[in-house]
Amino acid sequence: MGVTVPENLDLNLLRVFDALMDAGSVTAAAEQLHLSPPATSRALTRLRRAMNDPILVRAGRGLVPTPFALRSAPRVRALLEGAAELVTDATGSEPRTWRRSFAVRINDGLAPVLVPRLIGRITAEAPGVSLRLVAQNTKDPDALRDGSVDLDIAVADPPAPDVYTQTLFADHFVAVVSAQSTLGRARRLTVAQLCRYPHISVSRKGRARGPLDDTLETLGRTRRVVAVVPTYAAASLLALEDDVIVLIPRVMARHLVDRGVPVRWHEVPLDLPRVTVDQRWHRRLDSDRPSQWLRGQVVAALEHLVGDDARMPPARRPPGSSGA
Known part of the structure; x- marks a missing residue:
């Protein structure tokens, strides 16, 4: 029927x-x-x-x-994507023939670094493909399941059973300050300076405390957080003010300096935990040719960005998954 x-x-x-x-x-x-x-x-x-x-x-x-x-919104989105896949199948496997839009959820600390390079690669190879960036207000895998997000690029967490992941790179946080400030002219950042100067903290949940505070506490020291902002983009602008310290991922700090933003970054003189960044997708997209291509473009766009210590192993399946 x-x-x-x-x-x-x-x-x-x-x-x-x-x-x-x-x-x-x-x-x-x-x-x-x-x-x-x-x-x-x-x-x-x-x-x-x-x-x-x-x-x-x-x-x-x-x-x-x-x-x-x-x-109805997720079902309509799935119908439109299904229609786009039919067109893709009919026109062949060449990226230049595709007409597809991908919803990518990405951390705002990585978006300014990755997205321009990713767009450049996509425009050159598949001009009919576009990206729709989704703010990372949550890491809920339901968005991958219902199709409202095609690819999630975020700090690694244990994946859901039906979500596949690929490690992109490891990074650590550095202290960003105004290049014209006292700290910007210093040769290096000391623990005393880290505790003496005010900090701008980044947390979408409004939390002022983080791993740095835990490490300082073991030394009997504390820092002074004068403001909490929800995004790394906002924090980076505030770092332009004199003698304010902002901790952001090193890959973003390097990008700001390379683009001529008048900031300088220092290594934090403490042993802070590193973070691992993954890309994630639902298993229904694992064999989808355009989705595979997009994931490959993400890896290629990051290749010369993340430093010599970047590690990008093959995609890993979730525990207990057959991949079917």
Whole structure:
């Protein structure tokens, strides 16, 4: 028995629905779709009739999705990706022929470093492929399961049984200061200076304490955290102020200096734990040719970025998984 699809609900309308869910406004969705706002508004009216739901409702000065729209968004995204895969299969295996959009969830400390290089590689080899970056507000694997995220690039955690991972590189945190400050002119950073000067801490959960505090505590020392910000990007801008210390990943600190940002970074004169960065994907995408290609592009983009101590072993399967 065939599947009955409403005659007034086509793939183009689903693309509008997906853009509205992603952008949260008619105007922003119109820009994303390269349509006029009136045309997008008319499409929303058609969607409301076809789905028998308001889809977006007014809340203050903005619009918010209905519960039905929130439930439907992952399924619509999966349908659109399935359609894109059909086009890919029909046009062959050459990246230049693909028309595909990938949702990549990535830590904001790595995004400014990796994404420009990744975009350069993608544009050269597969101009029809685009990236949609998703803020890493959570590491919940459900986003990989329901298709709202295709690839997750984050500090390593134990993977879920149905999620595959590949280690990209290991890194450590360094102290970033203004190049024109007293600390910026110092030859090296001492423990005394680390404790004397104010710190800007980075935590999306608002936590002021971290591994540095634990290490200092074993020495009977403390530091002074004067502010907590949610992103490394914000912290890096605050590091431009005189005699403020910000701890960020070394790969980002090197990127800032290479791009001419007037900061300097010091090695922290303490033994702090290193962090490992993984890329993760759901097992349903493990054999998908474009997804495999994208993961390879991530590895290649990082090859000359992370230093001589980077280690990038083959992808590892989750414990107990057959890979089927």
